[in-house]
Amino acid sequence: MNTKVKIAGVEFNNPVMTASGTFGSGMEYAEFVDLNKLGAVVTKGVANVPWEGNPTPRVAEVYGGMLNAIGLQNPGVDVFINRDLEFLKKYDTKVIVNVCGKSVEDYLEVVERLSDEERVDMLEINVSCPNVKEGAIAFGQKKEALFDITSRIKKVSKKPIIMKLSPNVTSIAEMAKAAEAAGADAISLINTITGMKIDIYKRKFALANKTGGLSGPAIKPVAVRMVYEASKAVNIPIIGMGGIASAEDAIEFIMAGATAVAVGAMNFHDPYLTGKVVDGIEEYMRNYNVDDINSIRGIVE
Amino acid sequence: MNTKVKIAGVEFNNPVMTASGTFGSGMEYAEFVDLNKLGAVVTKGVANVPWEGNPTPRVAEVYGGMLNAIGLQNPGVDVFINRDLEFLKKYDTKVIVNVCGKSVEDYLEVVERLSDEERVDMLEINVSCPNVKEGAIAFGQKKEALFDITSRIKKVSKKPIIMKLSPNVTSIAEMAKAAEAAGADAISLINTITGMKIDIYKRKFALANKTGGLSGPAIKPVAVRMVYEASKAVNIPIIGMGGIASAEDAIEFIMAGATAVAVGAMNFHDPYLTGKVVDGIEEYMRNYNVDDINSIRGIVE
Amino acid sequence: MTKKMKKEAKVLSQKLLADGIFDLWLETEIARDTCPGQFVGVYTVNKAALLPRPISVCEVNKEKTAIRLVYRVVGTGTAEFALYQPGDYMMILGPLGSGFPLEKAEGKKVVLMGGGIGVPPLLETAKRLSEGTDKKALDVITVMGYRNSETFLSEEFEKYSRLYIASDDGSVGTKGNVIDALKEKKIDCDVIFACGPMPMLKGIKAYAQENGIKAYLSLEERMACGVGACLGCICKTKKVDDHSHVKNARICTDGPVFDADDLDM
Amino acid sequence: MTKKMKKEAKVLSQKLLADGIFDLWLETEIARDTCPGQFVGVYTVNKAALLPRPISVCEVNKEKTAIRLVYRVVGTGTAEFALYQPGDYMMILGPLGSGFPLEKAEGKKVVLMGGGIGVPPLLETAKRLSEGTDKKALDVITVMGYRNSETFLSEEFEKYSRLYIASDDGSVGTKGNVIDALKEKKIDCDVIFACGPMPMLKGIKAYAQENGIKAYLSLEERMACGVGACLGCICKTKKVDDHSHVKNARICTDGPVFDADDLDM
Numbered sequence A, B: 001m002n003t004k005v006k007i008a009g010v011e012f013n014n015p016v017m018t019a020s021g022t023f024g025s026g027m028e029y030a031e032f033v034d035l036n037k038l039g040a041v042v043t044k045g046v047a048n049v050p051w052e053g054n055p056t057p058r059v060a061e062v063y064g065g066m067l068n069a070i071g072l073q074n075p076g077v078d079v080f081i082n083r084d085l086e087f088l089k090k091y092d093t094k095v096i097v098n099v100c101g102k103s104v105e106d107y108l109e110v111v112e113r114l115s116d117e118e119r120v121d122m123l124e125i126n127v128s129c130p131n132v133k134e135g136a137i138a139f140g141q142k143k144e145a146l147f148d149i150t151s152r153i154k155k156v157s158k159k160p161i162i163m164k165l166s167p168n169v170t171s172i173a174e175m176a177k178a179a180e181a182a183g184a185d186a187i188s189l190i191n192t193i194t195g196m197k198i199d200i201y202k203r204k205f206a207l208a209n210k211t212g213g214l215s216g217p218a219i220k221p222v223a224v225r226m227v228y229e230a231s232k233a234v235n236i237p238i239i240g241m242g243g244i245a246s247a248e249d250a251i252e253f254i255m256a257g258a259t260a261v262a263v264g265a266m267n268f269h270d271p272y273l274t275g276k277v278v279d280g281i282e283e284y285m286r287n288y289n290v291d292d293i294n295s296i297r298g299i300v301e
Numbered sequence C, D: 001m002t003k004k005m006k007k008e009a010k011v012l013s014q015k016l017l018a019d020g021i022f023d024l025w026l027e028t029e030i031a032r033d034t035c036p037g038q039f040v041g042v043y044t045v046n047k048a049a050l051l052p053r054p055i056s057v058c059e060v061n062k063e064k065t066a067i068r069l070v071y072r073v074v075g076t077g078t079a080e081f082a083l084y085q086p087g088d089y090m091m092i093l094g095p096l097g098s099g100f101p102l103e104k105a106e107g108k109k110v111v112l113m114g115g116g117i118g119v120p121p122l123l124e125t126a127k128r129l130s131e132g133t134d135k136k137a138l139d140v141i142t143v144m145g146y147r148n149s150e151t152f153l154s155e156e157f158e159k160y161s162r163l164y165i166a167s168d169d170g171s172v173g174t175k176g177n178v179i180d181a182l183k184e185k186k187i188d189c190d191v192i193f194a195c196g197p198m199p200m201l202k203g204i205k206a207y208a209q210e211n212g213i214k215a216y217l218s219l220e221e222r223m224a225c226g227v228g229a230c231l232g233c234i235c236k237t238k239k240v241d242d243h244s245h246v247k248n249a250r251i252c253t254d255g256p257v258f259d260a261d262d263l264d265m
């Protein structure tokens, strides 16, 4: 039985990753899950300098999911390299570093800094965070801007590049194509969908930032559809995510066309989930005679 | 205590309407709810000629909601006038007819036919159904197309026009502005978000149409955010919908900026829901000393 | 027409009838007006699942104002239902749909054919037609198809009918499906009422046409509202349908039982 | 550090303690290593609500490997919890957070100040500091603030401390809040441990600073993960925080108890 998948020459033991921002750099969840068991740890977004993020409340619960407006708080790339990457050296899993920035230059700086780090296997470029005012999502909502930033990053990066796409667009296929045309090695989707919650008793926004990103099982049908549409539009591999809560959900994304999948908000519901998804995929493969996980990719009719 | 709201000169007894396509023309739910109690009955989309709709399965359940790909099956405007409008004459509630078409001419034909019907108070133009291949959603995803169809409909319509917007766009504010600029009397949102479900055991799409529209509580945060954004972008009234399951939800939409609200998929969960929302809004107003429902519109801080 | 309602129903009893098949009695006002072949929508407590599950009424007990549901556990909803204990409450919507046209079997030789989880809806039908509660048939024959020797409800059908059994694995009765049994036993009749998987229903329609028999078939489709409003559950009809004005009838309201001649299968 | 786990916990007892306030004992392994001031994340069965609800540990019974939660019903989650009966199971995540620094009160005069639903987390603290289970204080004084005469848990605090009460409506003890009581009773002390609404905590911080008292405050914020991964629950700190490298500490992991001097409130 083969659960290995390959993306841009990097081989992952299995297709199960962590969704950026929901798993720290793995430290907090190492108590619950053997990180070696995961296909990859995808870290929280890191910028060139420390970011404070947004005021609180930063999270709110909604039906079948949550809203977040963390605002990409992060300690900056230096601390990240010295602490988080150091920590990850103890583990035998692939490492994908999620990169954020406010300007193209910010992104380039982080990408260059991480290019020489051996522990980094790939970079995931977050151009789709709905929670920071400057930059970020703008790159992920206009195909010209996406093309531009992708090609500039590709020029400086020594690591394969995953462009993380925003679902807050009219056509995900066009965005995927723009990323591919600009040389992205892979795409990941979906980031959160912009949402809002109002406390009708306090007459206030539930989040200090007013809007936040919706994630969790509520968004899964949108995510599956976008993975499917993107997979029909491009030839580069896709990492699918959005509401994954079980191995069955992960397989649904793979059948929609994803090469790998990431578990996000549902880690908060079940800190053991990533490990269970790995086991559950193997169980499914055994029960339904799937010898190679790659054989069911995009198999839906 | 005043629950009356006004849209384009039409006065509604209260802000609670039915979301098009989830309530037929009221016949089926008249057994459960006193239609006179509702602000308005918004009918299923009607075209110039009968439409067969899509093959089955047309509906699928998902976490906190459902997907539908009915494909706007309808008996055509003639039957609609003779039967559905006749039926609605028995009731003392406002009637909003939802109009669909495959070409601008289709829409215009239905609008003209309905323009002289006394029982029709307003027309809601569905340019956002994700489930029909031709036309429909295309008008709702490009602001130029939306502007064009809106202005052409406005030219022939003797009834006030509500443009029903698609959430499957990068910027709802731009779409709302285009509708307003073209003369729309009001806008309603959101229609369903395109989604997909895959049966991983059968390796098949859950819907014959592959994709379908996501509705239900799962989409509420997206809908509230879009109503808020639209209300900041335009001055025409907004009818808000998307996942309303209670009076509290309805008030959330009103605080986000909606003048009226519509109950959709949750009618299927609770056929009495529309009536309960009407009662619940009054209860909230009593308990929190709201004298006029119009006073809390857009009041969120 | 009977008034539909959504109401809490009290679980009177629940037991396992066969592998994965449960037998549930519910006390509910809906029992007052339910006809055989009608169904109810059963709601889950699980808030992830919001749509009612259509389950046919298997039997009605008017004295106890109770209905019986026999269902197979296949997913989240039915798995939840299987956990209910006497005294618990379940939310149900009904009665839904139109049921079997008992009058078409009045004074006639009727064969009731059920396959798999299509067996239960025919029990109340058999009872009424044999006892003549509403209409009395001349002769009630039942042909039930099972996967194996777990022939749930068969003793009960024997009380009201001459019963023939078919089983996929041949362990009981005719090896094969219900049509094989019909042919093997050379059963002749005027009317067939049937419920079961689509291939079986198609076979029955063809058989009925060949043999000049009237057939009424109970169909299944994914449903959302259950009351005819959403147009989710249509089936293709030969003629333009009265309600839709296209060739689509709503299974939840115009059916689930249809005259086979009207269907475009 | 104690290992965190997500585990089923068995309800041993549950009773109403005061209007809308429930008193729940749970048998759980988590009890083994829980320190006063720590909390657990309690999950709902309701699948619409997926995030754990943070609830402080009010008391620990090591023999019974049980923890006590005292909570106010304010929304969907707590309303669900109130329905649980002895023998039922609840899913909980814990132990979470760092708890009160008992060592800072060792051999000192400590005042524990709780307001409203901030009262319960201090009970185990009072117990341990007076009995010297971990560390023994020289003197344990408690000042508890209530809305009215429903002074839940007050008899229990009397067992471990000299108790002063404040009530909003003046029906018991000092009319006003806990700081009013502290001033009125001229209580002097070396250290304050406090838990309650933000305005109260701000007041305590100011009071402590004016009077040269060390104060440790337990904060609340909306949480998602509860384990330090999502950065949802931060509070502003004066200095760049060790983990975040910005002036944000995570309440769920670096707290919920903080040295008042470190906080930028």
Ligand SMILES: Cc1cc2nc3c(=O)[nH]c(=O)nc-3n(C[C@H](O)[C@H](O)[C@H](O)COP(=O)(O)OP(=O)(O)OC[C@H]3O[C@@H](n4cnc5c(N)ncnc54)[C@H](O)[C@@H]3O)c2cc1C
Residues within 6 Å of the ligand: B060, B061, C039, C051, C052, C053, C054, C055, C056, C057, C070, C071, C072, C073, C074, C075, C076, C077, C078, C079, C117, C120, C121, C219, C220, C221, C222, C223, C256
């Ligand atoms: C008119 C009618 C009568 C029925 N009578 C019976 C009966 O008496 N006994 C019985 O065991 N089953 C019956 N069924 C099938 C029953 O509705 C499904 O088995 C049940 O809905 C499965 O629900 P679930 O949550 O366990 O499965 P899931 O797969 O988790 O359900 C997901 C969604 O799909 C729907 N769904 C799944 N399977 C079916 C199906 N076969 N038909 C329609 N909707 C489906 C569910 O209602 C739900 O909305 C009937 C179906 C119809 C349409």
Ligand SMILES: Cc1cc2nc3c(=O)[nH]c(=O)nc-3n(C[C@H](O)[C@H](O)[C@H](O)COP(=O)(O)OP(=O)(O)OC[C@H]3O[C@@H](n4cnc5c(N)ncnc54)[C@H](O)[C@@H]3O)c2cc1C
Residues within 6 Å of the ligand: A060, A061, D039, D051, D052, D053, D054, D055, D056, D057, D070, D071, D072, D073, D074, D075, D076, D077, D078, D079, D117, D120, D121, D219, D220, D221, D222, D223, D256
């Ligand atoms: C560290 C900590 C310890 C706590 N200890 C206690 C305690 O011992 N007893 C007690 O009664 N309450 C305590 N609370 C508050 C308690 O967490 C909330 O009252 C509870 O989460 C409300 O859940 P709900 O589903 O009933 O409310 P809802 O309003 O339906 O909850 C919706 C969402 O908001 C969150 N939420 C709502 N209110 C709060 C709040 N005040 N703080 C944090 N999250 C909130 C919920 O967890 C949930 O995610 C504590 C909070 C924190 C942060």
Ligand SMILES: Cc1cc2nc3c(=O)[nH]c(=O)nc-3n(C[C@H](O)[C@H](O)[C@H](O)COP(=O)(O)O)c2cc1C
Residues within 6 Å of the ligand: A019, A020, A021, A022, A044, A045, A068, A070, A072, A098, A126, A129, A164, A189, A190, A191, A192, A214, A215, A216, A217, A219, A241, A242, A243, A244, A262, A263, A264, A265, A266, D224, D230
């Ligand atoms: C609390 C939180 C923080 C997140 N932070 C990031 C981030 O730093 N970078 C990023 O690309 N995506 C971030 N995301 C988005 C997730 O990686 C993921 O794309 C999204 O949540 C959808 O998956 P889910 O539904 O499984 O959570 C964050 C999501 C959450 C819930």
Ligand SMILES: Cc1cc2nc3c(=O)[nH]c(=O)nc-3n(C[C@H](O)[C@H](O)[C@H](O)COP(=O)(O)O)c2cc1C
Residues within 6 Å of the ligand: B019, B020, B021, B022, B044, B045, B068, B070, B072, B098, B126, B129, B164, B190, B191, B192, B214, B215, B216, B217, B219, B241, B242, B243, B244, B262, B263, B264, B265, B266, C224, C230
């Ligand atoms: C079964 C179904 C049919 C629908 N048909 C129509 C339609 O004919 N015209 C239209 O404008 N919207 C249609 N809609 C969209 C709804 O009116 C509404 O915009 C959407 O479902 C979001 O609201 P909800 O989450 O409350 O259902 C339909 C929705 C459903 C679920």
Ligand code: FES
Residues within 6 Å of the ligand: C222, C223, C224, C225, C226, C227, C228, C229, C230, C231, C232, C233, C234, C250, C251, C252, C253
């Ligand atoms: S299920 Fe809605 S029309 Fe039949």
Ligand code: FES
Residues within 6 Å of the ligand: D222, D223, D224, D225, D226, D227, D228, D229, D230, D231, D232, D233, D234, D250, D251, D252, D253
């Ligand atoms: S709740 Fe996630 S970091 Fe505290």
